[in-house]
Amino acid sequence: CTSARADTPNTGADRAAAPTAGAEWPLTGGDTAGTWYSALADINETNAATLGYAWSYDMGTERGQEATPLVVGGVMYTSGVWGNVYALDAATGALLWQYDPEVDGQWGRNACCDVVNRGVAYRDGTVFVASEDGRLHAIDAKTGKARWIADTIINHKQPYASTGAVILTKDAVVIGNAGADIGDGDLRGYISAWDIKTGAFKWRFFTVPPAPGQPFEHPELAMAAKSWGPNRDGRTQNGGTVWDGLSYDPETDQIVFGTGNASPYLRSADGVRHDDLFNASIIAVNAQSGRMNWYYQTTPGDEWDYDAVQKFVFANLTIAGQPRRVVMQACKNGFFYTLDLKTGKLLSADPFTYVNWAKGVDLATGRPLVTEHADYSKSPKNVYPSWAGGHTWNPMSFSPQTGLVYIPAIDAGNVLLNMKANGGSLTHLEGFFSSDGIFPDDLYDPAALKRVFGPLPAKDDLQKERPGVKLVREVLRAWDPVARKVVWERVTSQGVRGYDGGVLSTAGNLVFQGRGDGSLWIYNARTGAPIKTIQTGSHIMAAPMTYKIGGVQYVAVQAGYGGSGITFPIPPSSAAYANRNANRILVFKLGGSAVPMPDKRELPPYLPPPPLKASPALIARGEDKFTENCSRCHVLGTPGVTPDLSRLPPEVHASFNDIVLKGALAPMGMARFDDVVTKADVEAIHAYLIDQQRQGYQAQQSAKKASH
Ligand SMILES: O=C(O)c1cc(C(=O)O)c2c(n1)C(=O)C(=O)c1cc(C(=O)O)[nH]c1-2
Numbered sequence: 001c002t003s004a005r006a007d008t009p010n011t012g013a014d015r016a017a018a019p020t021a022g023a024e025w026p027l028t029g030g031d032t033a034g035t036w037y038s039a040l041a042d043i044n045e046t047n048a049a050t051l052g053y054a055w056s057y058d059m060g061t062e063r064g065q066e067a068t069p070l071v072v073g074g075v076m077y078t079s080g081v082w083g084n085v086y087a088l089d090a091a092t093g094a095l096l097w098q099y100d101p102e103v104d105g106q107w108g109r110n111a112c113c114d115v116v117n118r119g120v121a122y123r124d125g126t127v128f129v130a131s132e133d134g135r136l137h138a139i140d141a142k143t144g145k146a147r148w149i150a151d152t153i154i155n156h157k158q159p160y161a162s163t164g165a166v167i168l169t170k171d172a173v174v175i176g177n178a179g180a181d182i183g184d185g186d187l188r189g190y191i192s193a194w195d196i197k198t199g200a201f202k203w204r205f206f207t208v209p210p211a212p213g214q215p216f217e218h219p220e221l222a223m224a225a226k227s228w229g230p231n232r233d234g235r236t237q238n239g240g241t242v243w244d245g246l247s248y249d250p251e252t253d254q255i256v257f258g259t260g261n262a263s264p265y266l267r268s269a270d271g272v273r274h275d276d277l278f279n280a281s282i283i284a285v286n287a288q289s290g291r292m293n294w295y296y297q298t299t300p301g302d303e304w305d306y307d308a309v310q311k312f313v314f315a316n317l318t319i320a321g322q323p324r325r326v327v328m329q330a331c332k333n334g335f336f337y338t339l340d341l342k343t344g345k346l347l348s349a350d351p352f353t354y355v356n357w358a359k360g361v362d363l364a365t366g367r368p369l370v371t372e373h374a375d376y377s378k379s380p381k382n383v384y385p386s387w388a389g390g391h392t393w394n395p396m397s398f399s400p401q402t403g404l405v406y407i408p409a410i411d412a413g414n415v416l417l418n419m420k421a422n423g424g425s426l427t428h429l430e431g432f433f434s435s436d437g438i439f440p441d442d443l444y445d446p447a448a449l450k451r452v453f454g455p456l457p458a459k460d461d462l463q464k465e466r467p468g469v470k471l472v473r474e475v476l477r478a479w480d481p482v483a484r485k486v487v488w489e490r491v492t493s494q495g496v497r498g499y500d501g502g503v504l505s506t507a508g509n510l511v512f513q514g515r516g517d518g519s520l521w522i523y524n525a526r527t528g529a530p531i532k533t534i535q536t537g538s539h540i541m542a543a544p545m546t547y548k549i550g551g552v553q554y555v556a557v558q559a560g561y562g563g564s565g566i567t568f569p570i571p572p573s574s575a576a577y578a579n580r581n582a583n584r585i586l587v588f589k590l591g592g593s594a595v596p597m598p599d600k601r602e603l604p605p606y607l608p609p610p611p612l613k614a615s616p617a618l619i620a621r622g623e624d625k626f627t628e629n630c631s632r633c634h635v636l637g638t639p640g641v642t643p644d645l646s647r648l649p650p651e652v653h654a655s656f657n658d659i660v661l662k663g664a665l666a667p668m669g670m671a672r673f674d675d676v677v678t679k680a681d682v683e684a685i686h687a688y689l690i691d692q693q694r695q696g697y698q699a700q701q702s703a704k705k706a707s708h
């Protein structure tokens with residue numbers, strides 16, 4: 001079902017490691033090789049300039065959209081926030097059905113980076129999705145009704161979530177999960193396999209060993225346990241979540257996946273950085289047994305949130321004169337890895353973006369040559385890449401036609417600090433443990449951060465490392481995996497993070513990528529010359545895909561801002577700053593029209609704040625507690641993905657304690673926090689918010705007066 005259609009040229013398919021997507025797009029990544037490449041060439045470099053709007057579908061939500069839709073049998077299947085599934089007529093956009101997994105809003109807290117979902121899987125009339133709460137749903141593709149549901153989470157007290165796309169092996173559905181950045185570091189990452197027909201449990205592979213003294217669930221963990229050093233407590237020192245990048249290679253019957261960071265980041269009890277297997281590793285397991293075939297650790301003793309979960313691409317490459325079937329990854333840690341798919345042998349590891357945490361990778365040992373600069377335990381360091389990664393979940397694309405990999409790279413460092421040692425008022429930050437990683441972007445203001453985080457380096461000093469290059473930017477890079485170098489590149493945003501999109505390439509010699517500013521760019525795949533730009537008015541983070549129905553080739557992409565960007569104010573450059581953050585599926589065709597713009601964003605006015613009698617000390621404590629527990633999702637005084645808490649209406653003020661401590665708004669996704677904040681904390685947070693509202697209200701009233 002994944003073969004290219006006869007009416008489409010497929011010039012480079014000999015270099016692909018799996019049948020290429022054509023009229024249909026049956027897997028999230030287009031094919032089992034995960035190339036995000038299509039053999040369709042009706043839209044090509046000679047006519048792409050006439051590409052325009054065909055149809056769109058408003059998904060009814062306003063958060064991050066990260067999935068790539070599938071098209072099978074004329075129907076588009078895709079997922080949105082919480083794991084909602086949509087089935088649409090792929091020619092018209094008419095909704096056939098929508099499936100709501102009915103996730104308890106309390107689970108929203110477990111998602112470090114928004115309640116996103118990265119896609120569905122399809123086989124023989126059934127659609128599979130992982131909902132945000134880690135349940136696996138098999139849905140009848142005709143009716144949209146559940147066939148079976150399996151709860152894949154082993155411990156509901158720990159902050160597990162699931163955001164990645166599931167994969168299908170010959171007879172199983174395989175699911176990963178998330179949560180290695182939050183809580184106190186108590187959860188263990190794992191993947192699990194479930195019978196594709198019945199949903200019955202088959203096997204589970206843990207990525208880190210159990211606590212010392214506990215029995216190993218499978219033999220690989222005995223070896224992993226030896227790499228943790230003598231002082232691991234095992235209760236809080238874990239990690240290794242598989243939150244994206246699950247791949248299945250039918251030829252070797254292997255599942256290839258990456259594991260997330262170790263948690264917490266700074267956890268060494270004896271001052272020594274231990275490897276801590278299998279954190280930040282690439283692993284291949286036998287799809288039948290779940291037993292490990294090989295592993296390669298990208299970032300031993302990961303202290304930088306360098307999850308190795310970025311999506312994999314399988315390809316046939318000639319390396320050093322030898323034909324090889326390889327697995328490639330542009331890792332969060334800034335290195336582009338090429339490994340032999342069968343054996344896991346490391347073939348190359350080269351920086352595809354600016355890197356200063358390691359000097360390189362020793363190909364003989366496979367180990368990175370970690371620099372002193374990477375050690376932020378004693379003083380803050382601007383470490384490249386940032387915790388967001390040199391490349392993250394946004395799909396890269398491999399064109400077997402050009403032999404190039406198109407990487408949406410994040411060329412940014414982050415000021416990492418040990419909060420316990422830096423003299424700030426805060427020593428713990430939810431989502432970062434006792435570290436923090438601050439982007440030195442155009443808005444970076446060390447003076448404003450000093451009370452809470454302690455002294456931080458001045459921007460001018462950081463700039464000296466790379467004069468003339470913005471400290472935060474995003475760059476689309478065409479990477480030659482054989483010559484191991486950049487062939488062309490385009491800066492897609494700079495100054496502040498653009499949260500630009502994933503990539504699609506096609507046999508029409510085209511590369512498609514959306515940007516945070518709402519534009520969809522189409523490039524010549526060989527040269528990088530821009531062919532066409534379409535303004536959509538919607539922030540695009542996800543990757544486009546393409547399909548053909550009734551003789552017409554379409555390009556589709558999901559739009560919506562959120563993901564890890566939920567933590568920060570929406571950047572003024574984002575389309576979601578000027579316009580409503582409408583979650584839309586946007587579809588294009590040759591000769592199409594202009595895209596209808598979403599409504600303009602309207603900020604609610606500041607209402608008069610409730611009376612406040614609070615000491616400056618209480619307000620400062622409120623700022624600390626807000627930063628520690630609330631700022632992962634909420635912003636103040638500026639557009640955000642979730643409500644701006646400096647503009648609360650009277651009814652929210654009246655029930656503030658019940659919302660935070662009793663979950664009064666849990667059905668809307670605002671979880672209760674009574675296990676981490678006390679009533680006194682909530683009073684302090686509320687005082688801080690009222691004070692923020694007072695400042696906003698006063699500024700608004702003076703502006704009104706001035707304009708009269
Ligand atoms: O370690 C983890 O469990 C985990 C999970 C997730 C996630 O599930 O979205 C992200 C991260 N880490 C992470 O480090 C990260 O930068 C990130 C960005 C995003 C996103 O969707 O934009 N998710 C995640």
Ligand SMILES: [Ca+2]
Pocket residue numbers: 180181260261305307
């Ligand atoms: Ca992580």
